[in-house]
Amino acid sequence: xxxxxxxxxxxxxxxxxxxxxxxxxxxxxxxxxxxxxxxxxxxxxxxxxxxxxxxxxxxxxxxxxxxxxxxxxxxxxxxxxxxxxxxxxxxxxxxxxxxxxxxxxxxxxxxxxxxxxxxxxxxxxxxxxxxxxxxxxxxxxxxxxxxxxxxxxxxxxxxxxxxxxxxxxxxxxxxxxxxxxxxxxxxxxxxxxxxxxxxxxxxxxxxxxxxxxxxxxxxxxxxx
Amino acid sequence: xxxxxxxxxxxxxxxxxxxxxxxxxxxxxxxxxxxxxxxxxxxxxxxxxxxxxxxxxxxxxxxxxxxxxxxxxxxxxxxxxxxxxxxxxxxxxxxxxxxxxxxxxxxxxxxxxxxxxxxxxxxxxxxxxxxxxxxxxxxxxxxxxxxxxxxxxxxxxxxxxxxxxxxxxxxxxxxxxxxxxxxxxxxxxxxxxxxxxxxxxxxxxxxxxxxxxxxxxxxxxxxxxxxxxxxxxxxxxxxxxxxxxxxxxxxxxxxxxxxxxxxxxxxxxxxxxxxxxxxxxxxxxxxxxxxxxxxxxxxxxxxxxxxxxxxxxxxxxxxxxxxxxxxxxxxxxxxxxxxxxxxxxxxxxxxxxxxxxxxxxxxxxxxxxxxxxxxxxxxxxxxxxxxxxxx
Numbered sequence: 001x002x003x004x005x006x007x008x009x010x011x012x013x014x015x016x017x018x019x020x021x022x023x024x025x026x027x028x029x030x031x032x033x034x035x036x037x038x039x040x041x042x043x044x045x046x047x048x049x050x051x052x053x054x055x056x057x058x059x060x061x062x063x064x065x066x067x068x069x070x071x072x073x074x075x076x077x078x079x080x081x082x083x084x085x086x087x088x089x090x091x092x093x094x095x096x097x098x099x100x101x102x103x104x105x106x107x108x109x110x111x112x113x114x115x116x117x118x119x120x121x122x123x124x125x126x127x128x129x130x131x132x133x134x135x136x137x138x139x140x141x142x143x144x145x146x147x148x149x150x151x152x153x154x155x156x157x158x159x160x161x162x163x164x165x166x167x168x169x170x171x172x173x174x175x176x177x178x179x180x181x182x183x184x185x186x187x188x189x190x191x192x193x194x195x196x197x198x199x200x201x202x203x204x205x206x207x208x209x210x211x212x213x214x215x216x217x218x219x220x221x222x223x224x
Numbered sequence: 225x226x227x228x229x230x231x232x233x234x235x236x237x238x239x240x241x242x243x244x245x246x247x248x249x250x251x252x253x254x255x256x257x258x259x260x261x262x263x264x265x266x267x268x269x270x271x272x273x274x275x276x277x278x279x280x281x282x283x284x285x286x287x288x289x290x291x292x293x294x295x296x297x298x299x300x301x302x303x304x305x306x307x308x309x310x311x312x313x314x315x316x317x318x319x320x321x322x323x324x325x326x327x328x329x330x331x332x333x334x335x336x337x338x339x340x341x342x343x344x345x346x347x348x349x350x351x352x353x354x355x356x357x358x359x360x361x362x363x364x365x366x367x368x369x370x371x372x373x374x375x376x377x378x379x380x381x382x383x384x385x386x387x388x389x390x391x392x393x394x395x396x397x398x399x400x401x402x403x404x405x406x407x408x409x410x411x412x413x414x415x416x417x418x419x420x421x422x423x424x425x426x427x428x429x430x431x432x433x434x435x436x437x438x439x440x441x442x443x444x445x446x447x448x449x450x451x452x453x454x455x456x457x458x459x460x461x462x463x464x465x466x467x468x469x470x471x472x473x474x475x476x477x478x479x480x481x482x483x484x485x486x487x488x489x490x491x492x493x494x495x496x497x498x499x500x501x502x503x504x505x506x507x508x509x510x511x512x513x514x515x516x517x518x519x520x521x522x523x524x525x526x527x528x529x530x531x532x533x534x535x536x537x538x539x540x541x542x543x544x545x546x547x548x549x550x551x552x553x554x555x556x557x558x559x560x561x562x563x564x565x566x567x568x569x570x571x572x573x574x575x576x577x578x579x580x581x582x583x584x585x586x587x588x589x590x591x592x593x594x595x596x597x598x599x600x601x602x603x604x605x606x607x608x609x610x611x612x613x614x615x
Contacts, residue, residue, distance in 0.1 A: 009419050015426035022433075080418040084518075102422035102456050105429045153494045168433050170446055172453055182491065183529035184457070184579045194498045218446055219432075 001116065002026045002044070006036040006059065007051040007078065016049065019105040020112075033057030040065050046119075047074040047112050050095070052086065060086075063093040074115035076108070104173050106164045113163045129162050130224070131207055143206035153178050154199045161212065161222035170219040196220060229324045233317075234296065238279050241298035241313050245277070248311055252304045263295065266312045273308045276301045284314065293318055356380035360389060367396055368471075369403040407470065414463045418456070425452050454580060461582035464522075465569075468589050473516040480512050481550065484524050485543060492532060501535055506544045513613050515594055523590045526583040527552050527609055533579070534607065542606075548613050553606040560607065566600050 003025045007013045010031055017027040028043070030036035033056040040048070040062065048066055052059030059077070066073050075095040079086055087098045096115045099108060117125050117136050127134040131144040139155055141148050150158065160177050161169070171192045178195070200212050213221045248267065260266045263284045277300040283292045295314040302309055360377045367375050374397035377389040428449045432442065467473065489496070489503060496503060513520070531541050531554035539555040558573075565571045567588035570581045587609075591598040597612040 009423065011423045012419065012426060015423065015430055018430055019426065022430075080415045080422075100460075101418040102425040102452065105426055151494055170432075170449065172450055173429075176453070179495075181457075181460070182525055183495070183532065184583060188533060191495055191498055195494075218442070 001046045002028070003112070004028045004030060004036070004039055004043075004045045004048045006030045006049065006054070006062065008032065008054050009051075016105065016108070019109070023109055025112075033059070033062070036062055037065060040069060044070060045073055047076065047115060049076050049078055049108075051078045052090065053080055060090060060093060063090065063095055067094040072119050074112070074119055076111055076115065078103075104176060106160075106167060106169060106173055107177055110160055110163045110177070127159070127162060129165070129211075130209070132158075132162070132203070132211075134159060134162065143203060146206050148202055148206060150199070150202060153195060154202065157195055157199055158203075161220075165222040168215055168219045168221050174220070226324065226328060229327055233324060234279075237296040237315050237317070238298070241279070241296065241315055242277075244313050245298055245300045245302075245311055248313070249300075249302055249304060252309060252311075264314050268310055270301065270308045270310045273301045273310070275303060281317070282314070294321065353382060356382075357385055360385075360392075364392060364396075369399055374400055407466070410466060411463070414459050414466075417459055421452055421456050421459075425449065425456075428452065450578070454578065457580045458582070461580055461586065465582065465586060465589055468519065468586070468593055471593065473519050475516055476514050477517060478512045479515050479517060479520045480510075481520065481524070481545060482507050482511070484521055485528070485545070488521075488524050488528050492528060495532055496541075499532065499535065500538045501532065502540050504540065504542045506542075508545055508547050511545060511547060519590050519594070523587055523611075526587045530554075530583055530587075530609075531607070534573075540606075550611045550613070551608060552610075553603070553608045555605055556607050557605060559602055560600075563600050563602070567598070 001024070003020055005013055005016050005020075005027055007016065007029075008031050013029050013031060017029055020027050025047075028039060028045070030039055033054045036050075036054075050059050050062060050066075063075055066075055071094075074097075076097045076099060077086075077090045077095045078099055078101060079090075080101045090098055096118075097111050099111060114136075117127075125136060127136060133142045133145075134140075135142075136159070141150055141155065141158060156178055157174065160174070171189045174192050174196075175189065178192075196212060200210060203212075204210060209224070211222050211224065213223055215221050244265075248265070252267070277298065280297050280299070282295050282297045284295050285291070286293045294317040296317050297315075298311075298313045300311045300313070302311065356378050357380060360380070363375050363377060374393055377393055380386055380389070428445055431437070432445050432449070437445070485505070489505075528541070531552055534556050535541065535554045536557050540553075541555075542551075542553040544551040544553075560566060560573055562571070562573075567584050569585040571585075572579070572581045588598060590596075591611060595614055599610050599612075601608045601610065
């Protein structure tokens with residue numbers, strides 16, 4: 001899977017590529033509008049991460065070039081502005097998602113994977129991890145072929161874990177992913193604990209493996 | 225006026241009477257005959273007197289009409305041909321009274337006419353002179369700093385007003401440019417902070433997955449990461465507040481609050497279940513308000529998340545929507561120490577709270593901008609927020 005990261009802030013560029021390389025992607029980097037334009041016209045990418053606040057051009061204009069070349073290339077806009085107008089015009093131009101700085105890399109990863117699923121398999125892909133099977137199309141989960149009933153948030157949580165497996169996820173990251181800006185859960189992380197415990201119990205009903213590992217008692221890791 | 229006219233008339237009469245008295249004196253000098261013409265003239269001889277003359281007002285009975293009439297009277301004592309005569313001359317004041325009345329009437333009419341014309345003309349002139357002023361006043365009244373251009377005032381052709389307009393145009397232009405600068409500065413500052421925050425956050429997240437980290441190091445990294453998250457939320461909250469203040473959510477549409485509340489409750493369903501919080505709702509039929517959808521959702525979101533966050537275990541949230549108001553109650557054992565500061569930015573009831581403390585400030589700002597009244601009350605064991613919407 002090839003990803004082009006267009007971001008003028010080199011430090012951020014490095015960190016994102018480090019993370020995505022780790023997650024198994026091949027990354028190419030562009031820190032200027034012109035460089036980005038060149039790469040877009042020369043190579044094929046599965047996903048393009050696009051910071052629209054480039055110093056030498058409006059990143060929004062790149063979306064057209066990207067989509068003209070290959071409609072299936074996924075575009076995620078990265079913006080420092082939580083601006084509704086930018087979001088709307090970006091999505092109108094054909095961007096697939098919009099993420100506001102600062103973001104969690106695990107969150108970015110889960111967005112990338114979601115786009116890949118949608119585009120490569122029209123959403124019908126079955127996500128498989130050992131005995132756990134997730135149908136992202138139906139939003140259903142089966143363990144060893146037996147369907148289990150999860151609440152919406154438990155499903156989101158399991159998917160987030162699976163996509164970011166072997167990575168440490170703190171309660172804050174998980175809370176952000178599940179509830180976003182809707183509620184400030186800073187004082188109530190017990191919610192997360194209960195969520196995870198419920199999910200763990202449901203999985204353990206049908207499986208003997210507890211994949212959700214508690215790390216240092218502060219975060220969680222989904223691993224074998 | 226009356227006094228003046230009376231005085232003038234009296235003087236006139238007095239002169240006339242004096243004239244008559246002179247002629248009578250001459251007549252007497254010539255013939256010594258005294259003819260009385262009552263009541264206008266009476267002459268009689270007096271002994272041992274001094275020469276004198278005096279004017280007075282008197283009333284004399286008019287035989288024909290049997291009425292008392294007013295007369296001006298001149299009493300002269302004079303020595304004529306070595307004898308003293310007392311001459312009393314009277315002149316009716318009736319005519320002069322008529323005259324006074326007529327005069328007064330005419331004057332009054334004239335004054336009345338003049339005054340009305342003056343008022344009328346004044347009004348006409350004032351209207352045409354002040355018209356552009358009031359028009360400009362209206363324009364100034366509608367002035368808002370959020371607009372991009374300074375006020376466009378009409379030329380009046382009146383020097384004073386035009387000077388005022390010039391000053392106002394310059395002043396509003398200055399205000400707008402200052403405001404834009406300030407706005408741009410705070411927007412830039414807020415947005416530029418986001419990128420370094422993103423770098424810090426990304427670096428920490430990568431670092432956090434380093435397998436060689438000790439537990440102590442990890443604790444520090446996590447604490448930094450939480451601070452970054454908080455800073456970012458704080459920044460976003462402040463940007464949102466200034467956006468609301470700048471009236472950037474201006475599109476207004478009829479909004480069904482019940483739908484929004486039910487949507488939010490569904491969204492928070494799992495949190496409510498985890499906390500074992502019961503929700504009771506009470507609706508009035510088909511109540512819609514006019515507002516911006518984003519703001520209405522934000523308002524409801526913040527109020528409901530507030531009532532979840534500050535609820536007691538196995539608690540209750542009661543939402544009552546009345547015809548023109550919304551009440552949200554939630555159980556909570558502890559009383560609020562400073563209810564008057566509840567809606568201020570960064571106010572935290574619990575000092576150790578890690579929350580940003582902008583949720584209710586945003587609620588308050590939204591209400592302020594939409595001219596809704598929001599109030600807080602402590603009822604029994606509940607916190608109650610009440611919003612009264614303007615119809």
